[in-house]
Amino acid sequence: MYLPNMGIVFAAASALIISAFIYMVVLTEKQRKAKASLEYSLDKLKKTYDELDEQAKIIVRKDLELNTAQEELDKKINSLYTLHKLSKAISSTFDSEKFFSQIDKSFIEELGFNKGLVLLLDKDTRELTLPVLIGYTPEEQGQIKEYCHQNPVLEQFNQPILVAQDSLLDQAKNELLPTLKVNSFCAVPIISQEAMLGLMIVGNDLPYTQATEGDLEILSILAGQIAGGLENVRLYEQLWHSHQDLEQRVAERTKELALANEKLKKIDKLKSEFVSAVSHELRTPLTSIKGYAAILMAGKLGEVPEAVKERLKKINLHSDTLTKMVNDLLDISRIEAGKVTMKLQSLNIKEAVTEAVDLIAPQLKEKKIQLSIEVAENLPSCLADKIQLERVLTNLLGNALKFTGEKGKISLKAKEEKDALQIDVQDSGIGIAKEELSNIFEEFYRADNPINQKVKGTGLGLALVKRIIEAHQGKIWVSSEPKKGTTFSFTLPKA
């Protein structure tokens, strides 16, 4: 009874064991597979991770490159800004001190450095100056100045150069590093027209900022700007000096001229005084000559033969001419010396003109000259000395008459100008040559023409007229065309 049961149990147990075994076999297989796939994934993940890390390397390398490039770019941009600023400053000033004062601490820093200096060599005195010394204590400044004065720095750096601690240059160049207290520096000569004017050096004592080739380029441009600026300053100073020189010379000449003028005035005065004195002395004997001639002619000392009388008449006539001449001369010199005061009064021009015309009426008739008088109605009165004005008019009318041929025309016009009265005496006479116009108001000047050669004159008439008009604060001038006629114009103040 048990056995079959046992059999069933056994079978069941066997089946259970077998199925468990099969299950286990299947399970291990699954696990194995899962593990393998897990391992595979892990491996893949690890690979991806490594790959990502490799990519990270590329990224950081690129980033570093980018940062370095950016830094260089930043520096360049800064430098360009700075350059632009300095260029503006340089071109707007002619004072070298002023534009060197633009190269200050912030300027050097914007260029990407913290120390800077400029050495300048005076062309003439060969003296070395350091107008720019930035980033140093007063003590260090003293040391650098001393070094520059004792060493041929300018000769050493006649080419743009980059000096750093590890650069393989000659000892002398590297020696400047500790002197300037920098780790690296750029030195660029300031050259204008082949001549070395100086040297610009900028440097850094910071370990992370080394001067680069890019800096050297920018600095070379800067040095060029400075050279240009210095050249401008030099030219400007030269110009300024020559201008000063010129001004001084002009001043000297003016002074000389003033002195000469003073001298001339003195001489002129002496001349006037001399003429005045001489004329005065001449008048007395002339009066005697005329007097005696008159006595002789009157026959008070006995009968005078006709021939003698004729000669005496000539003595009288020439004495009169001489007296007139002496009188005119005397008048000129007295007016010139201010010894004659014009007795100014309000005068009607028309009346004065009529009176003067009356005096020459006979001659006009004789030469059949047509005289027209145009004096505007209600012309204001003038302020003048009656006798002197008559003298002016008779002189001018006399001249017109003298140089106008028969049947000629003379016109006399008076009109009102802005603040004076103007009188024109116009004739249709022979006229005056252009080159003589400027001389005719001078004493003893007589225009070169046939009439003057025939008719005697003193050459004092126009000179006197000019003096009289000027004594009235008036002006006199002449316009003329040969063979057509002459116009004398003068002005007189209004009453």
Place this chain on the structure above:
Amino acid sequence: MAIRAGVGTSENTDPFQAGKEAAAKLCLNAQEDFFDLLLVFASAKFDPQKLLAGIRSVSPDIPLIGCSSAGEITSRGVSSSSLAIMGIKSDSLRFATGLGCGLKADARAAGHHCAQEAIKTRLSNRHVFIMFPDGLTANGADLIRGAQEVLGTSFPIVGGSSGDDFLFEKTYQYYRNQAYSDAVAGILLGGDALLGIGTRHGWHAIGKEHRVSRARGNIIEKLDGKQAIKLYRDYFGEQAEDLRKLSWAKIGTIYPLGMAIPDERENLIRYAFKATEAGSLVCAAEVPEGSLVRLMIADKEGVLTAAREAALEAKAALKGAKIKAAIIFDSVARKRILGRLAKEEINVIKKALGEPCPIIGFYSYGEQAPLRAQRYIGKSYFHNETVVVLCLAENHTRGK
């Protein structure tokens, strides 16, 4: 409850004259003769002792603290080889200063001592501890731990490590009338005021993680079992050939190493400012053995965005109060990567802060800031490549 601040600067090359000039300008700009605190940041080129003497010739006896830098920041932008001073006058803010020396020997002890000295002055309502450690000798992380032993682990610590215009030779810490090296100068701010702190860098991780297989303090000796410097050689190839020479400062600062921190948006950055002959990397703070680091990369836009976010974060903490002064601790690496746009970063910060206010700051070799500043519960860490913006405002909510 008033806070008044002003800034004075000088670019004079003579240290004494520069100090005198900047201090005089500060008085003129702020229309004040006396301040409660002077913050001084200057180029390491200046003889620090003469510089301080110059400042003291105008403003004697005022608590003075600061350090040498790799560039000075004011609201006018960025300058170098210069001096910037901020004067703060307040009837509500309180200051307590401290100094710790011998950073190289024991940064933790120096940090501890510095904070201990500051905390001696009993200040109510402590807000923040500002530190200026030597940026070349300290393990910045150890230093912070030292200060935290005194101040508590979640007390906010901000600040920047002193710099020397990228020379990586010698930096100074200014404390009262003395200049120190290998020291940390600290100042505790207390009293009634509102403070906002913002911290960001904007760098992103790239490439594989690498395990720090051997490190001693702030020196990483081996990465993935190989010479540490090999990592850079591996990534930069030929360009990195001269790693021990001039270009190192550039690669090391622009492409630092980053460590992930749980729950924090940005990685904690460590940059190596020097590579030793043996091929080890000298960092500004420790990178513990076993930590995983990745190479970090940044672009200008990301860096500027980070600056804006840091400023906004600082401003947000003030809850609308008017900013009376802003202090910026900005990494040299940022100045380096931004180049011409360095000034733009300051503009971005100014714009984010909104209304104009006196600003002072400097480019540092390392920054300290809490990780989640706006909540005031975060632990402070030592950072690199980071900009930290600290804003001060008057508190008008109290007593109402």
